[in-house]
Amino acid sequence: MTRLWIRGGRVIDPSQGLDGPGDVVIEAGRIVYAGAPLPNAEAAARVTVPGGSAPLNPSDEPAPVAPAAGGISTRRAPGADGDGRPARAAALAPAGSTGASPSVHVLDARGLWVVPGLIDPHVHLRTPGETHKETLATGGAAAAAGGFTAVACMPNTRPPLDDAIRVEWLAMKAAAEAPVRVHVVAAATRGLAGDEPAPYGALKAAGAVAVTDDGRPIARAGVMARVLEGAAAAGLPVLVHAEEPELSAGGAMHAGAVAAAAGMPGIPDTAETVMVARDLLLAERAGARLHVLHASAAATLDLVRWGKARGIPVTVEVTPHHLLLCDEDVAAAGFHPHWKMNPPLRSRRDREALLEAVADGTVDAIATDHAPHHALDKDAPFPEAAFGVVGLETALGLLLTHLVPDPLPPARLVQLMSTGPARVLGVPGGTLRPGAAADVTLIDPGHRWVVEPERFASLGRNTPFAGWNLRGRAVCTLVGGRAVFRLPGCPVPEPVAVGLETPGTPATPASPAGRPAGQAGAAGQADP
Ligand SMILES: NC(=O)N[C@@H](CC(=O)O)C(=O)O
Numbered sequence: 172m173t174r175l176w177i178r179g180g181r182v183i184d185p186s187q188g189l190d191g192p193g194d195v196v197i198e199a200g201r202i203v204y205a206g207a208p209l210p211n212a213e214a215a216a217r218v219t220v221p222g223g224s225a226p227l228n229p230s231d232e233p234a235p236v237a238p239a240a241g242g243i244s245t246r247r248a249p250g251a252d253g254d255g256r257p258a259r260a261a262a263l264a265p266a267g268s269t270g271a272s273p274s275v276h277v278l279d280a281r282g283l284w285v286v287p288g289l290i291d292p293h294v295h296l297r298t299p300g301e302t303h304k305e306t307l308a309t310g311g312a313a314a315a316a317g318g319f320t321a322v323a324c325m326p327n328t329r330p331p332l333d334d335a336i337r338v339e340w341l342a343m344k345a346a347a348e349a350p351v352r353v354h355v356v357a358a359a360t361r362g363l364a365g366d367e368p369a370p371y372g373a374l375k376a377a378g379a380v381a382v383t384d385d386g387r388p389i390a391r392a393g394v395m396a397r398v399l400e401g402a403a404a405a406g407l408p409v410l411v412h413a414e415e416p417e418l419s420a421g422g423a424m425h426a427g428a429v430a431a432a433a434g435m436p437g438i439p440d441t442a443e444t445v446m447v448a449r450d451l452l453l454a455e456r457a458g459a460r461l462h463v464l465h466a467s468a469a470a471t472l473d474l475v476r477w478g479k480a481r482g483i484p485v486t487v488e489v490t491p492h493h494l495l496l497c498d499e500d501v502a503a504a505g506f507h508p509h510w511k512m513n514p515p516l517r518s519r520r521d522r523e524a525l526l527e528a529v530a531d532g533t534v535d536a537i538a539t540d541h542a543p544h545h546a547l548d549k550d551a552p553f554p555e556a557a558f559g560v561v562g563l564e565t566a567l568g569l570l571l572t573h574l575v576p577d578p579l580p581p582a583r584l585v586q587l588m589s590t591g592p593a594r595v596l597g598v599p600g601g602t603l604r605p606g607a608a609a610d611v612t613l614i615d616p617g618h619r620w621v622v623e624p625e626r627f628a629s630l631g632r633n634t635p636f637a638g639w640n641l642r643g644r645a646v647c648t649l650v651g652g653r654a655v656f657r658l659p660g661c662p663v664p665e666p667v668a669v670g671l672e673t674p675g676t677p678a679t680p681a682s683p684a685g686r687p688a689g690q691a692g693a694a695g696q697a698d699p
């Protein structure tokens with residue numbers, strides 16, 4: 172039995188109201204302890220899960236890890252690769268020692284935040300059908316590098332994920348190829364055509380966690396009513412891409428003063444808000460769980476507030492780009508297609524309203540809407556270029572730099588990027604509670620770096636944030652206790668085995684500089 176003792180960090184877990192100096196202990200892929208600092212290795216070895224350790228649920232087992240890419244540190248425990256099977260990332264705490272006496276490996280987290288793994292409820296992994304834009308391995312690696320331990324992927328693939336076989340296939344393929352957990356969101360209507368509800372019972376049985384036609388609106392109210400009723404009966408949330416297609420037709424950016432001055436075709440905020448109003452009322456009648464994707468307009472947040480006050484089970488997400496940019500930035504960038512996405516960057520006033528809603532608790536989750544495109548799809552005049560920007564590798568750094576601590580205290584950010592998304596999707600995670608899978612992100616809030624798209628793990632380079640100077644970044648991402656990302660050159664030390672001392676004697680923690688040479692290989696060699 173080997174335990175990993177993450178020692179001396181700032182433990183922030185909104186699910187338990189934790190925020191302060193503390194330690195986290197992991198064993199066999201699960202959290203054993205998260206709380207006040209432990210005095211020594213003996214304590215870390217002995218601390219137990221209240222009520223006994225829950226048996227490991229196979230569905231909670233970490234996905235196998237793809238080969239190292241773009242700085243992902245893929246490691247093997249000593250002896251773990253002796254059987255000739257393909258390499259998997261070994262647990263940070265090597266599984267080698269199987270003897271009865273416990274061993275404790277220490278990871279020095281001084282100066283770092285230790286938080287439940289980040290969860291992105293809205294990404295496009297382009298699989299199947301557009302793997303020149305992203306694959307499960309590259310999108311998963313981008314997620315891990317951004318501090319995400321789980322993502323929810325959208326069904327606007329080719330073909331779309333509108334039947335059980337495709338959902339099951341993608342879930343299995345993602346478990347084999349992506350280094351993070353991938354929750355599959357299925358289509359709300361057959362072929363994403365907006366006419367015929369998809370078979371929700373079968374989709375849920377195949378593993379879908381929600382349904383959506385994201386990328387396209389469900390234009391007809393009668394169809395939307397049936398979608399909400401069917402999804403409610405199956406116990407699946409409906410994620411809505413709110414866009415009234417006649418109002419948005421032909422538009423390329425927010426219909427406001429900037430678009431008018433430039434002669435750009437506009438997408439009015441009402442294209443979003445009238446559909447949010449419609450869907451709130453339809454969801455109330457159907458008793459369905461409604462989640463509003465990528466909210467961009469001020470009135471959308473007012474409508475969601477109204478819905479929540481009325482008791483409608485509605486949640487809402489916003490993206491980092493809508494929080495940090497507005498239509499004036501599109502003009503300042505010379506109408507570069509990297510500033511084009513759907514819904515569009517709206518007015519300064521809308522942006523301020525989103526920030527207010529994030530700070531006051533109206534917003535439930537932050538989602539990147541990671542939408543990778545090939546350069547060719549963006550290599551066009553603004554009105555013709557594809558909609559979408561990537562976000563997995565920049566979200567955390569952007570928000571830490573620009574929104575923390577004001578208006579977002581660190582715990583609120585973690586709530587919005589981890590605990591909140593888990594609740595929105597109804598999936599495990601977002602917590603460091605003992606017994607939960609050990610999905611943990613270590614964040615260096617002071618790490619300074621520059622956004623360099625050419626170094627992304629994602630195949631997508633379409634970001635408006637290239638060249639931005641940021642402060643704060645994920646330095647290590649653990650999925651089920653296994654390191655799936657470690658920032659190259661970051662000061663997170665290798666976990667080091669410490670001897671268990673006699674009670675009362677302080678154990679010697681690992682330190683970046685003072686790691687005993689003989690234990691440098693404790694976590695195995697990096698894969699070639
Ligand atoms: N957001 C976008 O601009 N594009 C998304 C679709 C979507 O999320 O609506 C895409 O799939 O490219």
Ligand SMILES: [Zn+2]
Pocket residue numbers: 385386387412464465513514
């Ligand atoms: Zn969308």
